[in-house]
Amino acid sequence: MPTQSTMKAALQAYIDGFNTDDANAIMALFADNAVIEDPVGSPLKSRAEFEAFIRQGVAFGARLSLAAPIRGSHGNAAAMAFIVTFVQDGRRIISNSVDVMTFDESGKITRMNGYWGPDDVTGA
């Protein structure tokens, strides 16, 4: 099981990857067979589908900031509340999210669940 600090560093690196426009750094955090449900309630994304989603976010200049310190667990998962901002069609969009990430033994993310609903997005 990855250490708390390994998992928390990965979540921070996910934030930092967006803030440095580095989609490759973001994708490097995920296992090849990673499954993404973002937002929760939408169809699962494969790693390839997720990569397109991430690259679009980076292209939109998405900026992420933690809303509270990253939380670990007593298992192989960690979670964080954060805020995403980006500009689309001249409008500034702000989205509140909680992401939960589950890890494999090597410290790669195998599952990401993104909790945000229609009401958590403003400016759209």
Next chain:
Amino acid sequence: MPTQSTMKAALQAYIDGFNTDDANAIMALFADNAVIEDPVGSPLKSRAEFEAFIRQGVAFGARLSLAAPIRGSHGNAAAMAFIVTFVQDGRRIISNSVDVMTFDESGKITRMNGYWGPDDVTGA
């Protein structure tokens, strides 16, 4: 599927239940067959085991405050980052958590996952 506002109200009621020392109000939010993993990585708690856990928290005078607005989803789940404080053996304990709650059709919580690790508790 419960509405976003129904799910968010339940998470707020979970917070309010602790802050008014009302274990019955907290337990009324959960379905009879609810399963709780709090913290994630610990053995699953049945509703009865969870009730003992909640009543102990209330007895310790646990106070909960949101660290960021409650998030919904596009499905039957909602999540929140919050801070728990209580006093045990004269020490003030502060714990950072993210809880994810999943709901049934009637708006009762069927699953709660609590994300907090050993490093997220101070004062213990």
